[in-house]
Amino acid sequence: MIRVTAAAMLLATASTAWAETHRISPGEGAQERLQEALILAQPGDTVVLEAGRFELTDGLSLDVDGVTLRGAGMDASVLDFTNQAGSGEGLLITSDHVTLRNFAVENAKGDGIKSKGADQIIYHALRVEWTNGPDASNGAYGIYPVEASNILVQDSIVRGASDAGIYVGQSENIIVRRNYVYENVAGIEIENSNFAEVTHNIAGRNTGGILVFDLPGLPKVGGGNVVVANNIVASNNTDNFAPEGNIVAAVPYGTGVMVMANKGVQVVNNAFEDNLTSHIMLIAYIQEYDDERYEPRPVDVLIAGNSYGAGGSAPDIAGGEMIAAAFGGALPPILTDGLHKRLSIEDTVPVISLGMERVGQSRAEAKPQLINALAAADTARFAPVTLPEGMEARVQ
Amino acid sequence: MKSSLVLLGCAMLALAGSADVRATITQELPINDSAIMDGIPRNLSEFGFFQDPKGRVPHGNLISYELNTPLYSDGADKLRYVYVPAGGRIDASGDGLLQFPVGSAIIKTFAFGEGETQRYIETRVLLNRADGWLALPYRWNDDQTEARLALAGARIPITRPDGEEISYRVPNKNQCKTCHSKNGDVIPIGPKVRNLPGEFLKGLAERGFIGTLPAGLEQLPVWGDDSASNGKLARAYLDVNCAHCHQPGGSASNSGLDLRWEQGDPHAIGIRKPPVAAGRGAGGHKVSIAPGDASASILVYRMESNDPGVAMPELGRSTTDDQAVAVMRKWIEEMPTS
Structure with missing residues (x-):
């Protein structure tokens, strides 16, 4: 262990001044001691959270590049925000090249961990949880990187978020892999982002498993080049507990993967099981907007190589019961509102369209119908997302 | 240098009770x-x-x-x-x-x-x-x-x-x-x-620190001035209390909300603008500002709340600014609804 640390420090020395390790223990004054360590840390330093429960009263933040914040394990070192009295999130990161690993954030009053404009950030083996489970009064996002490039979120667990467990927004070059997200409204959400890979995750018992959204009116608009592959997406049948007004409040329970707007989304090699509305849903953004940059329809969507278990038997959409009855008791595994442009489906399963003809049309005018699997989108697979050299080595 | 500071400090402590400390300081x-x-x-x-x-x-x-x-x-x-x-x-x-x-x-x-x-x-x-x-x-x-x-x-x-x-x-x-x-x-x-x-x-x-006086002095009203237009007070309050984060390049830029004084686009200042990442901060409301309906406006909801995770601004207050809420409510209630 000592040898490993020494080697790591030698590595760090190559590019920075002598890196230091600051050990912080829980107990009296933890808020000030930990926050001060995060402020005084120098690039290359590691702040270690010793095992135990850190009772915090305010949000924490880190604004120094190249710092690692490391605990003794996602169940051993717990940042407990149950008595938080201020700030919009538990932990806020605003610097680049930061590594967060092996600790937990519990019961933050707002978002769990947010990083804004923080490039080359790694979230590794973390647990972010609202311990009371699904509840509208929980914070919105568990793991929340926004407005950045080169983001890695892996091997983490998020539970209880009243919006999305893992939410990546307005960013580029993103890998979200091997996470377990459960009992959130959305398990994983990629929004207004490009070049994202969501792979080998388990999204279970959320309202919706994995969402790929693009919204108008934001600084960055025009999401796409998103791959959702090799995930298990199962039993996402939790009643929607998002506070109304948020876009995810409109996600029906029983949703596996939902694509709204975006250009270039590939849903491949996933295992779907027991999502009671629909395993895969493609829809246009139907609210009013005023944004010339914005394309409200899903464009260039590829669906291939997925396995489809039971599902669609209790669809949470207008007239769902009737439609399901008309199709033999369950909706087909793939549902589109009909407003997609260029859709390729290689899987041999039925596809239902609501037959909408224009954006903004009332759903009351839906004409549900089976459609043939089209082959209109380019089916060439996207190249894998690659992170800058040396980035992943920080957690190996 | 250091010793003289200490001496001066002692002198001041001794003088602390005097009515006009400044007058006694000669250098x-x-x-x-x-x-x-x-x-x-x-x-x-x-x-x-x-x-x-x-x-x-x-x-x-x-x-x-x-x-x-x-x-x-x-x-x-x-x-x-x-x-x-x-x-x-x-x-x-x-x-x-x-x-x-x-x-x-x-x-x-x-x-x-x-x-x-x-x-x-x-x-x-x-x-x-x-x-x-x-x-x-x-x-x-x-x-x-x-x-x-x-x-x-x-x-x-x-x-x-x-x-x-x-x-x-x-x-x-x-x-x-x-x-x-x-x-x-x-x-x-x-x-x-x-x-x-x-x-x-x-x-x-x-004092010679600036040359010619700039134009555009004192556009913002004096807070509490009853003769100022309520609309100006509202926009001034947003500019001073919110816009440092809610503007392009600010800490809340990802919200798409721009509350600067000079912003003229109604959507950018929140009129009929749906929330992005508000979570429970939305309070069940669908837009930041609902013209004619202050109680359905996220902006008012968050100004009235003292609950961390909901309250705006996120930092710097633990109590509600009742006077500002009244200004904001009036401003939104008087907005044309069509």
Whole structure:
């Protein structure tokens, strides 16, 4: 262990001044001691959270590049925000090249961990949880990187978020892999982002498993080049507990993967099981907007190589019961509102369209119908997302 | 140097009871320009901004100022000063932020009570160094004899003059930056030409710190002025209390909300704008501002809440600014609904 640390420090020395390790223990004054360590840390330093429960009263933040914040394990070192009295999130990161690993954030009053404009950030083996489970009064996002490039979120667990467990927004070059997200409204959400890979995750018992959204009116608009592959997406049948007004409040329970707007989304090699509305849903953004940059329809969507278990038997959409009855008791595994442009489906399963003809049309005018699997989108697979050299080595 | 400081300190302690400390000081020590430019002083007194350890007597080279519409900070009174090094020139073109020369400092003390019962809580300093602005918080001790660096901030129970018990938050160094940030750099947020009294700017000109007076003085109304239009008060309040984060390049840029005074696009200031990442902060409402219906507006909901995770601004207040909520409600209620 000592040898490993020494080697790591030698590595760090190559590019920075002598890196230091600051050990912080829980107990009296933890808020000030930990926050001060995060402020005084120098690039290359590691702040270690010793095992135990850190009772915090305010949000924490880190604004120094190249710092690692490391605990003794996602169940051993717990940042407990149950008595938080201020700030919009538990932990806020605003610097680049930061590594967060092996600790937990519990019961933050707002978002769990947010990083804004923080490039080359790694979230590794973390647990972010609202311990009371699904509840509208929980914070919105568990793991929340926004407005950045080169983001890695892996091997983490998020539970209880009243919006999305893992939410990546307005960013580029993103890998979200091997996470377990459960009992959130959305398990994983990629929004207004490009070049994202969501792979080998388990999204279970959320309202919706994995969402790929693009919204108008934001600084960055025009999401796409998103791959959702090799995930298990199962039993996402939790009643929607998002506070109304948020876009995810409109996600029906029983949703596996939902694509709204975006250009270039590939849903491949996933295992779907027991999502009671629909395993895969493609829809246009139907609210009013005023944004010339914005394309409200899903464009260039590829669906291939997925396995489809039971599902669609209790669809949470207008007239769902009737439609399901008309199709033999369950909706087909793939549902589109009909407003997609260029859709390729290689899987041999039925596809239902609501037959909408224009954006903004009332759903009351839906004409549900089976459609043939089209082959209109380019089916060439996207190249894998690659992170800058040396980035992943920080957690190996 | 050090010993003379100590001697002076002793002299001042002895004089602390006298009615006019300033009159007894014959020779003023210079402001410590090197502390402004380098290092992180542990005590506020090291800067020499004040002539007495209690921080009641500003150095003759500090210029005090007020703002037409101030930031709400739980009802704290604020004593504001700016320091510009000799020969420095301020760029005052346009109606926005004054551009101070390197070596300048902005000093703001937060206090409750008046006269004998006035207590200082904290003094925040902004230092314009060669590599940019640095924000540091200093917390006054219980004896009110010194203010020490509080990098990690603090939470202090305070009884306001109106009797309300509040949990006052001294921001940590990073939280200073959360508000004082544009495109990742620390910047001042208060001294905008449009929100400064003309007298103050004329004073700067008389001292030779600025050349010609800029246009666009005092566009923002004086907060509490009954004759000011309610719409102007509302936009001024948003500009001063919200826009440092809610603007392109600000800490809340990802919200797409731009609450600056000069923003003319109704959607950008929140009219009929759906939330992005508000979570439970939306309070079940569908848009930031619902014209004609203040109670259905997220903006009002979040200003009225003191619940962390909902309350806006996120930092700097633990109580509701009732006067501002009333202005905002009236403004939204009077908006045309079509």
